[in-house]
Amino acid sequence: MRVRRGELLDALVADGRAAVFVRGQVVVLSEMATVILTATPVTGSTTLEQLTATVVDEFGPPAPPLDALELTRAQVVELVEHHVLDAG
Amino acid sequence: MPVPDEERVTRLVVRGLGVDVALEVVGAELAQAVHSAWRDAVSPEVRGTPITLRVAVGPATAGDVTGATLGEVLHYLSPVVTTRMIDRRAGELVMLHAAALADPVTGATAVLVAPSGTGKTTAAATLGRSMVYLSDETSAITAEGHVLPYRKPLSVIEGGHLKTQRSPSELGLLTTDTEARLAALLVIERRVDHEGEPRVDPLALVDALAALTPENSYLARLERPLHRLADLVDLAGGAHRVTYRESADLSPLLSRLLGARR
Numbered sequence: 001m002r003v004r005r006g007e008l009l010d011a012l013v014a015d016g017r018a019a020v021f022v023r024g025q026v027v028v029l030s031e032m033a034t035v036i037l038t039a040t041p042v043t044g045s046t047t048l049e050q051l052t053a054t055v056v057d058e059f060g061p062p063a064p065p066l067d068a069l070e071l072t073r074a075q076v077v078e079l080v081e082h083h084v085l086d087a088g
Numbered sequence: 089m090p091v092p093d094e095e096r097v098t099r100l101v102v103r104g105l106g107v108d109v110a111l112e113v114v115g116a117e118l119a120q121a122v123h124s125a126w127r128d129a130v131s132p133e134v135r136g137t138p139i140t141l142r143v144a145v146g147p148a149t150a151g152d153v154t155g156a157t158l159g160e161v162l163h164y165l166s167p168v169v170t171t172r173m174i175d176r177r178a179g180e181l182v183m184l185h186a187a188a189l190a191d192p193v194t195g196a197t198a199v200l201v202a203p204s205g206t207g208k209t210t211a212a213a214t215l216g217r218s219m220v221y222l223s224d225e226t227s228a229i230t231a232e233g234h235v236l237p238y239r240k241p242l243s244v245i246e247g248g249h250l251k252t253q254r255s256p257s258e259l260g261l262l263t264t265d266t267e268a269r270l271a272a273l274l275v276i277e278r279r280v281d282h283e284g285e286p287r288v289d290p291l292a293l294v295d296a297l298a299a300l301t302p303e304n305s306y307l308a309r310l311e312r313p314l315h316r317l318a319d320l321v322d323l324a325g326g327a328h329r330v331t332y333r334e335s336a337d338l339s340p341l342l343s344r345l346l347g348a349r350r
Contacts, residue, residue: 010314019294026301
């Protein structure tokens with residue numbers, strides 16, 4: 001799975017959380033979603049695996065049976081649904 | 089041959105949000121009513137190229153703002169003027185759905201943000217008796233934090249199917265000139281079940297941006313809109329959510345907040 005940034009009018013990070021202006025509304029991101037957004041390059045795309053590695057670097061691995069890749073995937077899917085990220 | 093009173097056109101320039109609107113009012117009686125309701129926004133001079141609106145009692149073809157009665161014309165005039173002014177400043181100013189009131193001595197200004205119909209006019213009409221009244225509906229703020237007045241008539245419930253349009257000074261509000269600068273940014277929420285003093289909760293910056301964004305006009309037209317809003321939050325010393333019951337309860341809170349920001 002590859003993702004790129006959506007068409008963001010503006011984004012601002014404060015105290016570990018981002019506010020993103022997309023499609024006429026502001027979406028406030030969780031700390032994990034903020035890490036994923038900032039790890040996604042402004043131009044070009046990145047992979048789910050690369051994002052997962054960044055998330056694990058930041059927060060450490062999740063306690064079993066949770067899986068870092070699946071947790072990151074769920075967060076990325078949500079960001080895509082809100083048009084903060086685009087798939088592909 | 090003299091022009092009959094009902095056909096005489098009176099030109100009246102009103103200013104709000106730093107924009108001049110020239111009202112060409114048809115008929116002496118309507119002109120008097122418009123002047124009375126808009127007297128606190130009337131400008132003795134014209135700056136730049138004003139927006140011009142023809143205002144008349146009569147069918148829609150009679151002007152840009154019309155109505156069957158004098159009261160209807162006044163009712164429809166205010167939103168049209170507001171919309172034209174906001175359109176003119178799109179991409180320049182942060183324009184919040186907010187009341188604005190200033191300390192009469194220092195000009196330190198509180199901007200009270202709330203959705204339409206949730207208490208802004210009531211709060212402004214209460215607090216504006218001891219503070220300088222700037223607006224009950226639209227607060228336009230420059231990048232430097234200057235709050236531009238817009239003293240349109242207030243809509244007052246006095247019976248009948250339309251609200252009556254009264255000028256701020258007619259309602260006893262302070263309309264003295266002041267250099268208003270942003271000093272407090274409050275997202276207000278009136279709750280009938282709230283008890284005691286107003287509750288004040290500081291908003292984290294990203295939460296403040298999320299709360300303020302829906303109450304903006306043309307925010308997306310600004311360059312880096314979230315950063316522009318964040319700069320205003322910083323100028324105001326942060327944003328707060330205020331829960332209250334009666335608008336008079338806000339008076340001591342504003343005195344304290346603005347006094348601390350002198």
